[in-house]
Amino acid sequence: MSGESEEALRNRAVRLRRALAEAAERQNDRLVALYAVDLEDVERTCRARGIDLAAPRGRRPVEREADRPPLAHLVDLPHGPALELLSQVSTGRLLPAAQVQPAVQVLGHLLDDGQLILRLHLSAGSPVYPDRLTYRVEHIDVDELTGWVVTVAGRAEQITDPAEQARFCVPLWARPDERNEHLLRIRPEDVTGHSLTRDHTPDE
Template sequence: MMSRSHPDGDPAPATRALPRPIALGPDEGLPLLDILTAGRLIHDEPGLPAVRVLRHCRDFGYLVVRVQLTGPPAVFRCPGRLTYQTEWVDPQDHTGWTVTVSGPAQRITNGYQQARYRLMLHAGPQTSHEHLLRIRPDNVTGYRLTRAPA
């Protein structure tokens, strides 16, 4: 019997077990947000895409995200609650993790706080199309994707 393989020599996907998700608690999931600086804001605000790729940082228990809109600045209104997701998946073996955070959100309008977060997020000069949002995580779900035996 001939075995199938990819051109790069790895076994065919059908012969490999799929990664198994293992639930992470909030104490395990939140620190993973510090590893990466980008993720997706998921919301259902009318007139805006349901998913937006953003930069983020954590500060004193809050998740701060930077939103850059392509349309007129008047279009954006911060919804009362937001969901943010990020993950890291190894391209070779498809193991890694995913973390989703949701909670009450507010727009950051204080000039000092804006300047501070812009430095933390490595942001350029502020434009009228940019907004900083603060999410207080009250629901954190995460999964580690592993091939380790149960």
């Protein structure tokens, strides 16, 4: 996102705000939450680059109602297929970020015999991990506002055994130590997956 032009960021914000308003009108709380997170990311990027989204940027063509694509909707995914989607992207994020202090950055993940292994970068000292963590991975087409989101929650533990660490160093490009990087295992207990699609209109 950081490499996008100002115009692309402005257009994305407009699409997300419109989608957010439509989802709110339909009282679809899950879509509202999903669009709100993506819009927050866009606004954060704009603030960092000094882009004022409130400032006008020339005249925009008026979009007719008939030209708008149908509102995207969420379709529930089964446990197994939802986990398999994680292999399509390289990283996600812990939710909420404040559950691990000091904060960490997720550099990558992989599935190992049904368990989720995370590679974490330590930004300020060694963190304290709670017994249970929630991890979210998203793959969203920001132009079409379609894609999927998977959330995994379960018992978590730091991987400290050198033999176990060695297994994951190559696939995760990891160099675990106490100062810079940790490896963390999450044993999935609750897995929720949703496909964001415009294929058909769900039953009301």
